Amino acid sequence: MNTWQQYQGIYVHIPFCVHKCLYCDFASTAGCDTALMESYTQALCKEITARAAELPVAADATIYFGGGTPSVLPLPYLTRLVTTLKDVGLWQHPQEATIEANPGTVTEESLEALRQLGFDRISLGIQSLQDDELRAMGRIHTAQEAVEVLRQARQAGFERISGDLIYGYPGQTLASVQSSVQGLLAQGLDHLSVYGLTVEEGTPLQRKLASGTLSLPDDDTVGDMYDFVTTYVPQQGLSRYEISNYARPGQESRHNMLYWRYVPYLGLGAAACTFTGQALVTNSCDIAKYNEGKNRQIENLTQPELAAESLFMGLRTAQGVNLQETKERFGCDTWSRYGRELDQAIHAGLLSYDAASQILRLTAKGMQYGNQVFAIFC
Amino acid sequence: MKRSYNIRNFSIIAHIDHGKSTLADRLIEKTGTLSQREMEDQILDSLDLERERGITIKAQAVCLDYQAQDGKDYLLNLIDTPGHVDFTYEVSRALAACEGALLVIDATQGIEAQTLANVYLAMEHDLEIIPVINKIDLPSADPERVKQEIEDVLGIDASEAVLCSAKTGLGVEDILEAIVKRIPAPSGDNEAPLQALVFDSKFDAYKGVVLYMRVVNGAVRKGMKIRMMATNKEFEVTEVGVFKPAPVNVTELSEGEVGFLAAAIKNVKDARVGDTVTNALQPAAKPLPGYRKATPMVYCGLYPVDNSDYDNLRDALEKLQLNDASLVFEPETSVALGFGFRCGFLGLLHLDVIKERLEREYSLTLLTTAPNVIYEVHLTNGDIEMVDNPSLFPSPTVIDHVEEPYVNATIIVPKDYVGSVMELSQEKRGEYENMTYLDETRVMIHYSLPLSEIIFDYFDRLKSVTRGYASLDYELHGYKPSNLVKVDILLNGEPVDALSAIVHREKAAVRGRALVEKLRKLIPRQMFEIPIQAAIGSKVIARETVSAMRKDVLAKCYGGDISRKRKLLEKQKEGKKRMKQVGSVELPQEAFMAILKMD
Numbered sequence: 008m009n010t011w012q013q014y015q016g017i018y019v020h021i022p023f024c025v026h027k028c029l030y031c032d033f034a035s036t037a038g039c040d041t042a043l044m045e046s047y048t049q050a051l052c053k054e055i056t057a058r059a060a061e062l063p064v065a066a067d068a069t070i071y072f073g074g075g076t077p078s079v080l081p082l083p084y085l086t087r088l089v090t091t092l093k094d095v096g097l098w099q100h101p102q103e104a105t106i107e108a109n110p111g112t113v114t115e116e117s118l119e120a121l122r123q124l125g126f127d128r129i130s131l132g133i134q135s136l137q138d139d140e141l142r143a144m145g146r147i148h149t150a151q152e153a154v155e156v157l158r159q160a161r162q163a164g165f166e167r168i169s170g171d172l173i174y175g176y177p178g179q180t181l182a183s184v185q186s187s188v189q190g191l192l193a194q195g196l197d198h199l200s201v202y203g204l205t206v207e208e209g210t211p212l213q214r215k216l217a218s219g220t221l222s223l224p225d226d227d228t229v230g231d232m233y234d235f236v237t238t239y240v241p242q243q244g245l246s247r248y249e250i251s252n253y254a255r256p257g258q259e260s261r262h263n264m265l266y267w268r269y270v271p272y273l274g275l276g277a278a279a280c281t282f283t284g285q286a287l288v289t290n291s292c293d294i295a296k297y298n299e300g301k302n303r304q305i306e307n308l309t310q311p312e313l314a315a316e317s318l319f320m321g322l323r324t325a326q327g328v329n330l331q332e333t334k335e336r337f338g339c340d341t342w343s344r345y346g347r348e349l350d351q352a353i354h355a356g357l358l359s360y361d362a363a364s365q366i367l368r369l370t371a372k373g374m375q376y377g378n379q380v381f382a383i384f385c
Numbered sequence: 386m387k388r389s390y391n392i393r394n395f396s397i398i399a400h401i402d403h404g405k406s407t408l409a410d411r412l413i414e415k416t417g418t419l420s421q422r423e424m425e426d427q428i429l430d431s432l433d434l435e436r437e438r439g440i441t442i443k444a445q446a447v448c449l450d451y452q453a454q455d456g457k458d459y460l461l462n463l464i465d466t467p468g469h470v471d472f473t474y475e476v477s478r479a480l481a482a483c484e485g486a487l488l489v490i491d492a493t494q495g496i497e498a499q500t501l502a503n504v505y506l507a508m509e510h511d512l513e514i515i516p517v518i519n520k521i522d523l524p525s526a527d528p529e530r531v532k533q534e535i536e537d538v539l540g541i542d543a544s545e546a547v548l549c550s551a552k553t554g555l556g557v558e559d560i561l562e563a564i565v566k567r568i569p570a571p572s573g574d575n576e577a578p579l580q581a582l583v584f585d586s587k588f589d590a591y592k593g594v595v596l597y598m599r600v601v602n603g604a605v606r607k608g609m610k611i612r613m614m615a616t617n618k619e620f621e622v623t624e625v626g627v628f629k630p631a632p633v634n635v636t637e638l639s640e641g642e643v644g645f646l647a648a649a650i651k652n653v654k655d656a657r658v659g660d661t662v663t664n665a666l667q668p669a670a671k672p673l674p675g676y677r678k679a680t681p682m683v684y685c686g687l688y689p690v691d692n693s694d695y696d697n698l699r700d701a702l703e704k705l706q707l708n709d710a711s712l713v714f715e716p717e718t719s720v721a722l723g724f725g726f727r728c729g730f731l732g733l734l735h736l737d738v739i740k741e742r743l744e745r746e747y748s749l750t751l752l753t754t755a756p757n758v759i760y761e762v763h764l765t766n767g768d769i770e771m772v773d774n775p776s777l778f779p780s781p782t783v784i785d786h787v788e789e790p791y792v793n794a795t796i797i798v799p800k801d802y803v804g805s806v807m808e809l810s811q812e813k814r815g816e817y818e819n820m821t822y823l824d825e826t827r828v829m830i831h832y833s834l835p836l837s838e839i840i841f842d843y844f845d846r847l848k849s850v851t852r853g854y855a856s857l858d859y860e861l862h863g864y865k866p867s868n869l870v871k872v873d874i875l876l877n878g879e880p881v882d883a884l885s886a887i888v889h890r891e892k893a894a895v896r897g898r899a900l901v902e903k904l905r906k907l908i909p910r911q912m913f914e915i916p917i918q919a920a921i922g923s924k925v926i927a928r929e930t931v932s933a934m935r936k937d938v939l940a941k942c943y944g945g946d947i948s949r950k951r952k953l954l955e956k957q958k959e960g961k962k963r964m965k966q967v968g969s970v971e972l973p974q975e976a977f978m979a980i981l982k983m984d
Contacts (some may be wrong), residue, residue, distance in 0.1 A: 018944060080741035203940040226910070230935025251940050266944045287948055306948055316947055319954065323942060355912070376912055377938035378957055385954040 011284055011336060013063035016265040017070050017097050019051070019088060020276030021077040022294055025112060028145040029215070030176070034278030034292040035075035043294065048084040050298040051276050052091045054290075062271065062283060069262035070104035070125075076132070078108035082120050089124045090234040096208040097273070103128050103167070110148035110156040118156075118163035123344050128167040128260075129160050130200075135172065135179075136187040143178050145211075150190075156344035157194050167258060169198035174232040176204050177212075177221040182354070184232045185239075197258040201236045202251050203229065233375070248325045250374050254363035267324045269317040285313070314339035322380060327368025341367070347358035355379075392641045393568045394599065396464045396479055398504055399489035400497035400856065403472060405517040408489060408551035408560075409447070409463060413630065416449040416461070445585070446597050446643050448627040453565045461564055462643035464584065464599075466503070471732030473860065474679055476582040477506050478659045481675055482599035482643065485513035485568030487560065488541075492518045492548075495534050495827065497856035498797045504539055513568045514539075516546035517560060522553050530824070538823045571601075573640030578669040579603035579611070581638075581646075581662040586653050588707040592624065594650035598644075600664060601673060605662065611648060612665040614672035618655045619665045620648035636922035653710045679711035681729025682790070682861060683736060683840060684773040686717060686754035686883060687743070688725030690965055690974070694749055697725045701747035702726060705739060712739060717774065721881040721967040722752065725858035727774055730756075733840060752965055755881045755980040758836045761788040761864050776882035779869045781922065788864040789937050790836040791910040793818070796847065800828045805850040813838040813846075814867075814889060833862060837887070872897050872926070874904070875918040876970050883967075886980045896980075898927040903979045908972060910934035915970055 008143035023044065027037045036043070060214065064289060070092070077085070092098035105128040106121055113121075121129070130186065135141050136150040148156075153170075160168050170191050174184045204223075206213050215221040223229070237247060245253035252260065265272050274281040278292035291302035308316070314337035321328030330341045342349070349367070352358045357380050360366070373380055399405035399706025449461040453973065466479040480486065486507045490496060507514055516535050518528045532543040547563055585597040609622045626634040627644040638644045650656050658679070661672035689698050702714050713729040730736040736756060743749050762770045762778070763785045773780055794815070798806050800822070807817065810832045818831035834843065839859060847855045870893050874884035884904075888896045897919030904917050908931050919927040942950050964971040 203936070203938075205940050226935055227932075233936050250938055263943060266942075266947075272944060274944060278945060280947075282944065282947075289945065289948075312951075316951060319951075320942065320947065372912075375935075375936045375938065378954060379912070379937060381939070382954045382958040382961065384956050385951055 009066070011270045013065050013271060014068055014273045015065050015270045016068050016262050016272040017064070017092065018262075018272060018274045018276075018279055019070070019072045019077075019092075020274070020279040020290075021072060021074040021080050022047070022277045022292075023074065023079045024076045024148050025079055025109075026145060027201060028211055029212040030144065030173075030204065030207070032210050032351065033075065034294075034295060039079060044080060044084055047149070047277070047294055048080075054087070054275050054300075055091045055097065058273065058275065059097055061180075061273070064097055066099045067102045068099070068273075069099055070101045071262040072106040072126070074107055076109045076112055077106050078112040078117070078121075082117065085121070086124060089260050098125070101125075102341055105130055105167075105169075105260065105262055107132065108156075108160075109146075110153040112147075113156060113159070115159045115162060118141060118160050118165070122164045127165065129165045130169040130260075131156060131160070131171065133170045133172060133191060135176070135183070136190040137179075138175060140179060140183065140187075144173070144176060154190075154194060157196070167198065168196060169200060169260065170196050172199065172201045173187055173204055174201060174236060175224060175229045177216070177223055178234070179224055181228060181231045181235065185235055188236060192240070192245070198244070198252070198254045198260065199240060199245055200252050201240065203233065218262070221354050229269075235373070237371070237374070247324070247374070250323050250377060264324070267320050269313075269320050310337050311339065311344075314336050314341070314344075318384045319381035322367070322369050323377070325368065327366050330365045330367055345383055352380050352383065390570045391459045392462065393459060393485065393564050393570055393645055394462045394464065394483045394571060394641070395485040395487060395564055395568055396466050396483045397487045397489055397508075398466070398500060398507060398514075399519075400491070400494075400500045401604045403489050403491040403494065403497075403500070404551045405465075405489055408487070408517070408519065408549070408557075411551050411554055411557045412449060412461075412463060412561065413447060415554070415561065416451045419441060445630075446628055447630040448643065451561055451565070454562060455565075460562070460642075461888055462599075464643060471730075471735045473502070473506075474567075474677065474731075475508075475585065476503055476659055477675065478582065480507050480510050480512060481673075481976070482582050482584045483510075483512055484571060485515065485564065485975075487517050487564075488514050488535075488539075489517045489519050490531055490535070492521045492528045492531055493523050494824065494962055495531050496538055496797070498795045498829075498855060498858040501538070501795065501797070501829075502858040502860070504541075507904060514541055515563050516543050517556075517568055518546050519551055521548045522550040522555065526596075533829075535823055538829075538836050571641030573600070573602045575602075575604065575640050577640075578667050579609075579664040580669045580673055581605060581663065582673050583613075583656060583658055583660045583662060585658055586656055586708075586710075588653060589647070592647040592649075594647070594653050594656050594707075596646045596648075596650075596656055596662065598638075598646060599643045600638050600640050602640050602669070604637050604663065605646060605664075606637035610665040611646075611662050612655050612668060614661040614663055614669070615657060615676050616655050616660065618650075620650055622646055622648045651706055657710050667964045679731060680838065681711065681713055681731060683732055683756045683758065684727060685730075685736060685756040686719060686722065686725050686774070687714075687728050687740070688719065688722040688752045688754075688883075688965075690750040690752050690963060692723050697747065698726065698743070698749055698751070701743050701749060702728070704747075704809050705742060709739070710855035711735070719754075719776070719883045721883045722965060725752075729773070750963060752974050755886065756840055756978050757887060758790050758840065760869065762885060763787070763969050775871060775885040776888045778885070778887060781870070786866050787869045789867045789869065791833050791862045792836050792839060792859040793862045794834045794839070794857060794859040796830045796832065796855055796857050797823065798828055798830065798851050802851040803828050803830065804855060806830060806847065806855065807844070809846055810834065810849050813841075813843050834859070835865075835867065836861065841966060868920050872900070873920050875902065875916075875925075876908075876972075877915055877968060878918075879968050880920075880933075880959055881967055881972075884975055884980070894926050895922055900980055901927045901929040904976055905929040905931055907976050907979055908970070911971060912937075 020036045024037050104126045106126045107130045109132045133153045138149050215381045240253045248259050271284045277294050279290050279299040281288040287306045289304045291297045296302045397405045445465040447463045451459045457704045464479045466476045535543040547559045561727045579601045580602045581598040583596050583598050587595050589595050612619045624647040625638050626632050659676040663669045706712050711731050714726040717727040765785045815832040815834040868890045869887050870890045872886050873880045901917045901919050914933045915931040917929045918925050
């Protein structure tokens with residue numbers, strides 16, 4: 008069976024947080040309402056059971072618990088979710104089982120317990136190692152706590168640990184970003200995600216920027232931050248395997264690679280998205296509606312849309328896309344459809360193409376101006 | 386026997402917003418030509434654009450049946466006139482088809498420059514003018530002051546001015562009676578050979594060109610062979626009729642009557658406004674006076690943003706030209722913009738209307754270069770070149786001197802603003818002619834101004850320095866020598882022909898600086914740095930730089946995000962589509978108008 012005819016990964020969404028960050032527009036709710044957590048866990052277990060046989064699932068399908076902050080869901084609930092996944096055969100011998108966690112929501116004991124449940128990779132929302140920046144973002148932890156959690160996770164037996172950082176946030180400077188990146192790598196991390204800030208509609212951050220209470224660093228400063236991150240991190244041995252992701256060899260997120268390789272995955276929980284290979288199915292982002300099993304949206308994609316999405320997702324990675332595979336999967340001859348634009352992009356130094364392997368990939372400049380390439384396919 | 390004793394042909398002269406269309410609606414309603422149920426506000430403005438902008442572009446004619454207080458039945462033909470300076474010639478033809486005119490003046494405002502120009506036109510045609518003071522229902526109405534102004538400024542007896550409110554219907558009956566009693570019946574000769582004045586035309590996909598006309602002498606009927614006296618083209622009449630306001634066929638139209646005629650005419654060029662229709666078998670000795678070909682005053686380049694739309698643009702222009710003989714165009718090529726058309730218009734409004742119709746009715750995305758006038762370039766070898774495109778301006782070494790079109794401008798303004806108006810007009814290279822007090826508070830000023838300054842930003846500035854109180858009218862006066870130079874714009878060191886402008890030498894440095902600054906703000910950052918220069922010949926007079934965009938990439942894209950991110954990228958692509966690729970630089974459409982909108 009082809010890898011694109013069965014679910015290769017399972018995503019489970021946990022929409023709870025201690026406190027909602029200023030820039031966040033993910034489905035999450037702040038505060039720990041036990042009743043809501045209980046009803047949500049029930050609904051989620053019900054969905055897991057109901058959808059287990061929807062499409063064949065690879066025995067080594069990856070597992071990813073994301074949020075929100077999965078680590079705020081008390082252990083008994085997490086245990087029920089994991090047990091249910093195992094009972095129905097969605098969790099067999101995962102290549103990787105990741106859970107997202109935030110400093111301030113875990114202890115050495117809870118980390119050990121997560122490890123015991125079967126999670127072997129942890130992704131930590133660190134964001135910055137400057138306390139004033141963390142406060143400004145609405146994070147609940149300090150730099151000290153972040154470093155401590157790293158140590159605890161390693162202590163608990165996690166061999167694969169990732170940290171997230173943000174650059175371009177109001178108040179950040181090139182020096183402060185440099186200090187956070189260097190400080191975090193000094194802790195011996197093997198995987199790092201560094202995201203340029205995206206200001207999302209409807210977030211408190213967007214309102215504060217609109218009203219002038221906050222202002223973003225200027226374009227040139229953010230450009231300098233980008234240049235620093237994209238040069239410095241690879242120099243430390245973590246290669247840039249996706250636009251915002253860096254890892255030592257073998258430490259790449261296998262689950263996230265599924266998204267970029269555009270193979271089928273099953274998304275469970277509020278706001279979770281499933282890709283069947285033909286359609287995108289998105290659960291309601293409203294927890295109450297999700298609990299009632301309502302408002303699921305199905306977007307059936309045409310062959311050209313599928314081809315387009317697979318191209319711009321695949322080009323995000325350093326390995327690029329194999330056009331032969333695109334043709335086999337979607338019947339799309341990329342050159343005949345986008346030839347003129349692709350030639351222009353190659354001429355502008357954004358893309359490189361290897362005719363022998365039929366692999367198209369972004370150059371370093373292409374990663375910097377990726378949207379100019381991605382838009383070709385939209 | 387004369388049959389035209391019961392006919393009255395009239396038009397309405399009014400400043401924009403003084404209530405012409407509303408009054409026309411009331412007259413139609415009052416005479417029962419349309420029931421209230423059939424009334425759609427502002428019947429006469431039949432183009433969507435006219436309704437939206439509240440202006441009339443095409444002339445229209447409506448035939449009203451009216452039983453007067455004397456017990457007799459009358460046919461009142463209302464010929465509506467365009468209300469904008471761009472269409473003065475059309476107005477003059479519509480007025481020539483009438484014996485009288487209603488002069489509608491807002492009781493709260495008084496006479497405006499545009500009204501004045503049209504009243505003088507009406508006087509030239511010996512029209513009986515009936516002053517109508519509108520909006521008397523408004524608390525700020527001051528009909529006595531307006532009457533005084535009419536007498537002082539226009540020398541028209543205002544003692545019998547009709548007071549009305551087109552909005553409430555007050556005084557509408559009095560207007561109808563005044564039309565019957567005061568406007569003379571047409572005095573044509575039924576036995577004479579046919580002479581009918583064309584005052585507008587419209588293209589109909591089934592009937593061909595439909596002529597709107599006033600029969601002056603003789604009669605026209607279906608089947609008659611007619612000749613257009615200016616173009617000498619002959620046609621056979623397929624239909625004659627009147628507008629009530631929907632077209633109704635009649636057996637014939639005779640002297641004094643107003644209506645329409647169709648004769649399978651394929652192109653409006655063959656039957657132009659102002660031409661005389663006569664009987665081909667028994668032609669009139671002379672055409673009616675006053676015919677002239679409409680001449681464009683303003684030129685600009687029209688280019689499809691997507692080069693593959695070139696043929697569609699040509700088709701669309703050809704179709705619009707069927708309906709609008711004053712639109713001229715010919716293919717041109719720009720190094721920067723590719724293939725497009727150089728188009729001539731009667732004025733800026735005309736340009737706007739055509740551009741909007743092309744985009745709206747033909748779904749084209751267009752790029753307009755900054756409009757310019759026609760320059761008369763006298764070469765050292767004695768030749769004279771008429772240049773309608775700045776990029777074709779000859780090299781300074783072969784130019785002896787250049788002349789540019791001037792207009793006579795009439796500005797009416799409250800006296801407190803006289804200083805500001807004079808200062809502005811001086812700045813715009815105006816030559817003061819004279820000034821008259823209309824009453825204690827309002828002043829009429831005459832200036833001779835370069836047309837190019839009017840096109841540039843004179844009117845906007847005039848409105849702003851007078852807080853909107855000034856009204857302006859102008860007519861082409863002739864060419865005068867000017868010290869003009871061509872300013873070129875270079876992007877990335879490459880001249881962009883479509884951005885070249887002709888400006889006065891003394892202002893070249895200031896305008897060049899302002900233009901590059903404006904362009905720097907308009908041109909979005911791109912993947913590389915873009916130097917912008919203004920130059921006269923090889924001498925750079927101003928320089929700015931658009932610095933490079935540092936990055937442009939979606940930071941995050943995971944499973945749940947794909948559709949939303951795809952939509953963001955689609956939006957980005959849409960934005961790009963509206964940009965014009967000039968060499969390696971992407972230019973927004975506004976860049977080409979930057980020279981016009983500088984503050």
